[in-house]
Amino acid sequence: MSATKTLFDKVWDSHVVHKIENGPDVLFIDRHMIHEVTSPVAFLGLKNRGIGVLYNERTFATADHNTPTINQHLPVADPLSANQLKMLEENANEHGISYWGLGHEKNGIVHVVGPEYGITQPGATIVCGDSHTSTHGAFGAIAFGIGTSEVEMVLATQCIMQPKPKRMRININGELSKGVTPKDVALFIISQLTTSGATGYFVEYAGDIFRNMSMEGRMTVCNLSIEMGARGGMIAPDEKTFEYIKGREFTPTGADWDKAMAYWETLYTDKDAIFDKELTFDGSLIEPMITYGTNPGMGMGISKDIPLATATQGGASSYKKSLEYMKFNEGESMMGKTIDYVFLGSCTNGRIEDFRAFTSLVKGRKKADNVTAWLVPGSHKVEAAIKEEGLLDILTEAGFELREPGCSACLAMNEDKIPAGKLAVSTSNRNFEGRQGPGARTILASPLVAAAAAVTGKVTDPRELMEEVAIH
Amino acid sequence: MAYDKFNILTSTAVPLPIENVDTDQIIPARFLKATERKGFGDNLFRDWRYNQDNSPKKDFVLNDPTYSGKILVGGKNFGSGSSREHAAWAVYDYGFRCVVSSFFADIFRNNCLNIGVLPVQVSAEFLQKIFDAVEADPNTQLEVSLPEQKITLLPTGESESFDINGYKKNNMMNGFDDIDYLLNIKKDIETFAANTPL
Numbered sequence: 001m002s003a004t005k006t007l008f009d010k011v012w013d014s015h016v017v018h019k020i021e022n023g024p025d026v027l028f029i030d031r032h033m034i035h036e037v038t039s040p041v042a043f044l045g046l047k048n049r050g051i052g053v054l055y056n057e058r059t060f061a062t063a064d065h066n067t068p069t070i071n072q073h074l075p076v077a078d079p080l081s082a083n084q085l086k087m088l089e090e091n092a093n094e095h096g097i098s099y100w101g102l103g104h105e106k107n108g109i110v111h112v113v114g115p116e117y118g119i120t121q122p123g124a125t126i127v128c129g130d131s132h133t134s135t136h137g138a139f140g141a142i143a144f145g146i147g148t149s150e151v152e153m154v155l156a157t158q159c160i161m162q163p164k165p166k167r168m169r170i171n172i173n174g175e176l177s178k179g180v181t182p183k184d185v186a187l188f189i190i191s192q193l194t195t196s197g198a199t200g201y202f203v204e205y206a207g208d209i210f211r212n213m214s215m216e217g218r219m220t221v222c223n224l225s226i227e228m229g230a231r232g233g234m235i236a237p238d239e240k241t242f243e244y245i246k247g248r249e250f251t252p253t254g255a256d257w258d259k260a261m262a263y264w265e266t267l268y269t270d271k272d273a274i275f276d277k278e279l280t281f282d283g284s285l286i287e288p289m290i291t292y293g294t295n296p297g298m299g300m301g302i303s304k305d306i307p308l309a310t311a312t313q314g315g316a317s318s319y320k321k322s323l324e325y326m327k328f329n330e331g332e333s334m335m336g337k338t339i340d341y342v343f344l345g346s347c348t349n350g351r352i353e354d355f356r357a358f359t360s361l362v363k364g365r366k367k368a369d370n371v372t373a374w375l376v377p378g379s380h381k382v383e384a385a386i387k388e389e390g391l392l393d394i395l396t397e398a399g400f401e402l403r404e405p406g407c408s409a410c411l412a413m414n415e416d417k418i419p420a421g422k423l424a425v426s427t428s429n430r431n432f433e434g435r436q437g438p439g440a441r442t443i444l445a446s447p448l449v450a451a452a453a454a455v456t457g458k459v460t461d462p463r464e465l466m467e468e469v470a471i472h
Numbered sequence: 473m474a475y476d477k478f479n480i481l482t483s484t485a486v487p488l489p490i491e492n493v494d495t496d497q498i499i500p501a502r503f504l505k506a507t508e509r510k511g512f513g514d515n516l517f518r519d520w521r522y523n524q525d526n527s528p529k530k531d532f533v534l535n536d537p538t539y540s541g542k543i544l545v546g547g548k549n550f551g552s553g554s555s556r557e558h559a560a561w562a563v564y565d566y567g568f569r570c571v572v573s574s575f576f577a578d579i580f581r582n583n584c585l586n587i588g589v590l591p592v593q594v595s596a597e598f599l600q601k602i603f604d605a606v607e608a609d610p611n612t613q614l615e616v617s618l619p620e621q622k623i624t625l626l627p628t629g630e631s632e633s634f635d636i637n638g639y640k641k642n643n644m645m646n647g648f649d650d651i652d653y654l655l656n657i658k659k660d661i662e663t664f665a666a667n668t669p670l
């Protein structure tokens with residue numbers, strides 16, 4: 001047969017060390033990122049086996065899931081968290097792994113710092129014990145989340161064993177309308193596919209909408225691939241990609257750069273390549289999105305009403321349970337609902353572009369009194385840019401404070417928990433029951449929708465506020 | 473990590489007929505602070521199982537003495553969300569050796585296979601049959617045969633076959649893990665790595 005291949009095939013096939021008949025492929029992993037929560041048991045496993053880390057220069061460690069976002073210079077108060085952080089440091093040191101712990105200038109959320117320092121590269125295989133590793137697919141890498149047994153596997157052998165996923169392409173063309181961000185595009189896709197619609201697949205995103213997106217936007221989209229069940233998502237690298245990675249600390253230079261470029265320029269889906277499944281949407285029909293239920297597939301255009309149970313496809317039992325938990329009713333509009341918390345951050349929307357978007361909308365306005373807002377940069381680098389670009393001044397003027405980097409209320413492992421019963425508009429990735437704290441109710445949305453909620457104190461269509469800006 | 477070999481499991485089942493059960497429900501993030509793999513079973517389904525004051529919620533199935541067994545039967549799309557292997561550990565540590573559903577999330581399925589919990593995917597119809605049978609009689613015995621790749625409702629003899637790749641099947645039946653396999657082909661890996669720039 002012809003040698004036409006998809007982008008995914010090219011990268012996957014070139015990393016297969018060994019094929020097992022009626023079994024998984026042995027896949028070589030170029031780069032491995034670890035954090036404090038899913039790695040300690042993996043290191044313990046190595047110790048029990050009496051083996052070490054095979055290629056320590058291919059693993060990078062950062063502390064993020066369990067870290068406080070205020071007073072990071074002080075000792076971590078929670079003894080269990082402190083112990084986990086200490087273990088990461090000890091394990092990294094013992095095995096000679098680059099370690100960017102709390103307070104380190106390169107510290108931040110694993111999927112934010114990877115690209116920032118050029119660890120993330122086109123055509124690479126990248127894994128981490130965190131499902132949103134799919135973020136790195138924005139650079140044309142195969143990147144996905146793994147479990148702790150697999151973290152141990154990568155440390156010990158630099159390989160994992162997985163059957164090759166099927167291929168899906170999602171094409172979106174057209175132009176995004178005002179107020180529609182990459183987050184909305186992703187929430188739209190998930191609402192169409194449900195949280196299991198891409199299970200078993202690796203997704204390639206193609207079309208103008210993604211071509212025209214910034215690298216930050218592409219990361220947001222790829223980040224959310226896992227929420228429709230996909231193993232990961234990827235976008236073919238282009239000039240924008242190469243421009244972004246050039247000159248970063250772990251990016252090749254000189255002759256190595258030329259050699260890498262020669263490879264990277266082959267990373268696209270061949271013209272006649274076949275996908276197991278292909279979907280096409282019209283980008284101009286997408287509006288700012290919000291979720292109303294307790295999984296990311298339960299999303300809708302902000303101007304719409306919550307669908308009736310009879311019109312949903314995600315499963316009737318979970319639908320009913322969801323609305324009960326959220327205290328919403330089928331068929332009602334969410335517009336104008338009073339909210340209590342706003343969270344801007346996470347590896348989904350904690351990059352500089354997200355802070356620019358948020359700031360653009362709160363500029364000249366004031367934070368609503370009924371809202372507690374947590375603004376958490378994805379890394380120290382993002383934090384520095386927020387200050388340098390003058391965004392912090394605007395935010396402060398509008399009554400907001402900036403916290404220190406980390407996962408924070410995305411998974412609420414640290415102190416940043418939304419209290420029971422409180423309603424939050426969150427730019428993170430999961431609205432599961434209790435995800436942001438026991439009993440917390442989460443509406444997922446873009447930084448613009450979050451900003452509109454933060455200044456009005458309720459669910460508000462950001463386009464209304466953007467119009468005002470245009471008039472004045 | 474070594475785990476018990478899996479051959480034929482005969483047991484009653486615990487039904488959880490809810491769809492899209494995500495790993496944040498199976499084990500909430502605040503219980504992921506341990507640095508060793510133990511005690512996770514106590515917090516399995518923590519927030520569905522206990523009230524805020526730690527008293528058990530009477531209507532949750534794990535608190536209902538009518539149901540017990542080594543097989544957990546869940547609704548469609550079981551284990552979606554986070555990659556935390558702790559979810560599979562919690563299931564194992566609580567005492568389950570097998571999870572049955574009509575659809576599993578990828579990473580959760582992988583994690584289960586890696587630690588000795590057998591994920592058995594059946595048709596939606598067969599899943600409903602199991603739920604109905606267990607609801608009608610909580611003492612209903614199920615037989616899960618890994619060698620035959622077959623799950624049977626013992627009272628009626630109705631059965632369905634399930635998929636698992638030959639490699640993983642062999643691993644589970646012998647209690648092997650992937651690292652043993654990979655260490656055996658270390659030479660191949662080293663050759664590959666030598667030709668792969670960082």
Ligand code: SF4
Binds near residue numbers: 110410411428
């Ligand atoms: S921000 Fe959330 S999703 Fe991202 S790495 Fe942290 S916990 Fe995982």
